[in-house]
Amino acid sequence: MILTDKKIRELAKENELITPFEEENLQSESYDVTIGTELTVMKKEIRCLDISKQDDIDSAYRHIDISRDGYIISPKEYVWVSLGEMIKLPDNLTAHMRPKTRYTRLGLIVGDQHCNSTYTGHLRIGIFNATDYPIRIYSGVTIAQLVFEELDGIPSSEKLYKNKQNAHYQNENGAFRGAKFDDEYLDSLWDKILE
DSSP: OBOOHHHHHHHHHHHOSEESOOGGGBOSSOEEEEEEEEEEEEOOOOOOOOTTOHHHHHTTEEEEEOTTTOEEEOTTOEEEEEESSEEEOOTTEEEEEEEOHHHHHHTEEEOOEEEOTTOEEOOEEEEEEOSSSOEEEOTTSEEEEEEEEEOSSOOOGGGSGGGOTTOTTTTBOSSOOOOOOOHHHHHHHHHHHHO
């Protein structure tokens, strides 16, 4: 069941579902989230990123403060922005990031994102400029909407995101965390390659 404005407001005020909570960002069955002050891009280098080498991946990112001047997304460029809001999902809720129509019609494609129950942190979302025009974005403007959905029961304790050892993005409040490939995943990858 998708939550309506009444339940989103109640959970935001009583359980810190969204912090800070702004009434004007609340829609009938979603909440508009804003661009935060941090943006991350891939460095413009010609090299192969090997997913089996975490250092390779981690060194590919460059972080930019956009709080003052915003950021111009070049044509065909993909960036990640931090959200201005902290999300704190309880055991019985999941959330889905959806693009806002105005940006889709402008040619800025916001990546879909699923948030597991018990996720807590400042989400980072991907934005792709699909146009041939540079487009400037700014901190503080709404960029996407979160749709909250009630689960049909509570997941097993060991499956809750907050309890998983490989919940790489849990409590992401500081610096951007890029793509993470844990040892278990890489071991299974190598097993498949070597078959």
